Amino acid sequence: MATEFTAETIYDLPPSDLVLPDRVAGRMYTDPAIFELEMTKIFERTWVWVAHESELPRGGSFKSTFVGRQPVIVTKDRKGNIHTMVNRCRHRGASLCEKRSGHVNGFTCPYHAWSYGLDGQLRGIPYPDAYEGVMDKSALSLKKLRTESYGGMIFATFNEDAGPLEDFLGDVRLWIDRFMAQGGGYPIKVIGTHRFKFKGNWKIQLENTTDGYHFPIVHRSWMASVDAETAEMMSFMTDPTALTHDLGNGHSVMQMVPEHSDLNDDDGSEPLQPRFDGLAAELKAQGLNDAAIRKLVRAVHGTGFNLNLFPNVSMSSSFFRVLRPVSVDETHIEHVALGPDGPAEIVDPVNRTRLRAHEHFQGPFGFGTPDDSEGWDRVQRGAQGAPEMPIMVNRGLAREKASPEGWPTSHVTDETGMRAAYDQWKQMMSDD
Template sequence: MPVLQPPAASSGAIAPLNGGSSVTVEFTEENVYEFEPADLVLEDRVAGRMYTDPEIFEEEMTKIFERTWVWVAHISELPKAGAFKATHVGRQPVIVSRDRKGNIHTMLNRCRHRGATVCETRSGVVNGFTCPYHAWSYGLDGALRGIPYPEGYEGIMDKKNMGLKKLRTEQYNGMIFATFNHDIEPLEDFLGDVKMWIDRFMAQGAGYPLKVLGTHRFTFKGNWKIQLENTTDGYHFPIVHRSWMATVDSETAEMMSFMTDPSAVTHVLGNGHSVMQMVPEHSDLEADDGSEPLQPRFDGLVADLRANGVSEEEIRRLVYSMHGTGFNLNLFPNVSMSISFFRTLRPVSVDETVIEHIAIGPDGPPEIVDRVNRERMRAHENFQGPFGFGTPDDAEGWDRVQRGAVGGPELPVMVNRGSARETRTEEGWPTSHVTDESGMRAAYYKWKEMMSDD
């Protein structure tokens, strides 16, 4: 992706994204509905119609959510044979399961007989899946195992070809992705430079694997792309979350005061992915040299760990990781690894989106990690929980964007902040300040690419 040029002049001349001649585009109330969806993403702005047009939404479900890698689970949610999780890829219901050989499968949650769902429980451990309508039964790998009164199917149906529809499933460092597109590039190629940041995020296990501690699910009345923008939007943080900032200790408040810190930046990582480094010195937890004092509010936790015979070195790793990492990693199109939790989005309709905030913590001996994870859960509840400070404030902002988007359909949504000061790192990552909108532009360029692919 080229380094972005300064925003276009008011004449409407827009520099092309991939070379070629400049084009002139003006959204007006009369013509904004005439453009093809892919023409609605310009260099420094996108059309508000992208939030409100049901036809665009339907096209997104086909061209994006059914053609790329979509996050479906963390490996800790499938701890043993028979474990499963019911979730969605776009709007399509799927089941992610672990078979008796340890293999992970993702299958469409739809019986091959008359189309009923075969699983209505969010998670659990089973021997297989049975349709409640006519009792067709399927194995953990989706294969059709049994049909009641099979005599009527003799000679007219092969059970081998009637298993649950399978999605291609791959994982990286515990993050499980699935896709309906069996010809897509391997997951690791799709992730590219993101892999280093996933590895850094997983280091907050402090020497232990990470596990899911719990999930908070809620719905907001807005388009999914509004939330996609939010994860690498440092510009809103001290404004929207000022109430949360007023509740934390001075050390945390100082750590999160990144608005004027020139070292706080956002990197564009390719394929629509980006990472926002709010606290760069905490981006690599394994680089801790021991010089930063542990915060006094963790003194009780430190005392409990010492009382359980935990070494000073391990205490340091566990407590230093309490804040999570110092960055938000946004993976196009549906998952982010945000400081110390996972956030996923699921599009329901053009103006409705389901969000899950997934709390995580180290998975180790209970006498060591239980106290740590209780502390992590309290911190998660304070910001991400249903009665926390962060989630209600964010959701109110997202709702307001959707309500406002129906007015002035010719008025664009601006994503030009920082485009004039964007540079490249040694790795080749387009980079700008943490308050800039580089991550949003990257996601919309990927959106444009996929929506242009017929």
């Protein structure tokens, strides 16, 4: 096992030697061969988030997306079962569906009109007599991925031998339950998606959602533009109760606003922010009582934590951040806005407020995202230099301790979550 990286050895080390307890090799961001291995050893082996259940509201709903680099379609069939299938016709390989989402009875390939059901079964072939005695139609379903969900979060994997999703999530489930409480008494639904791309490796984004340290520096511009209460709420740099926990299997949770970690735990002492007075009045006019209003308004900012799931989704305060690796130095990211799903007269005013708050920070023209993206671009460019010099992920290592639950824990500005993710990366990249 290497204990340091040198200019002579850095390109000879196997991937598993590129992660040390307190540092990783910059080569992990820049080496195309490592990216290729990551696609097969990580993205085609583990559970990858593909959809939220609200994106598949009824039988016939579909969403097209990616698992690693592979295009997939996620569907809900008439019985309510969810399927994830490679978006590729079994005949000559054409993509079946180029729409992002919608509602269909099945999929017909535009090339030779082979048609498939919502469960991927091959249903029809034009002029089939030429296939008699050649092939068995029943063996030519779309290639399916295992699909399982927890708390409305739908994951798929190419790995038939992967353990159950719930085992992979482990203690993350508690935090998913807490995240979903931001519906304020209603379920959560997707209310819009920002999409942007940056010229950098996917792991730079993976690190970022568990990087409390960058927040007041990179996001000073956003902090300067919000009301005093919101800025105060995000002033966690010196708050000793703001903690990051390593939840195992590469997952971690970063509690920026610990008093909002469990939104159901409300002693009523925290005043609602005055900027939401108008929203509260609108809800009152709809006949909601003060307790119901408080529940919805207090949750407008979402939960007080970022829950980072390895390898591709973060449940981040009030939205999902989904990464898609495109190449060693290009990543596409979705910022999926969320809000309560209920009667329009109640949830529409809440969701308008949430949409405006999401636009304020997120997306390609938000007050936060472009600055993040600039930082990540700099990492990708800078990491080309001195490949033997490590990327440091040692912040807070000496003050990391086990929480009562047994989770390795340190301050929210520490790099505990990155170390958790890289431990998992190392393990998966070492597997044969």
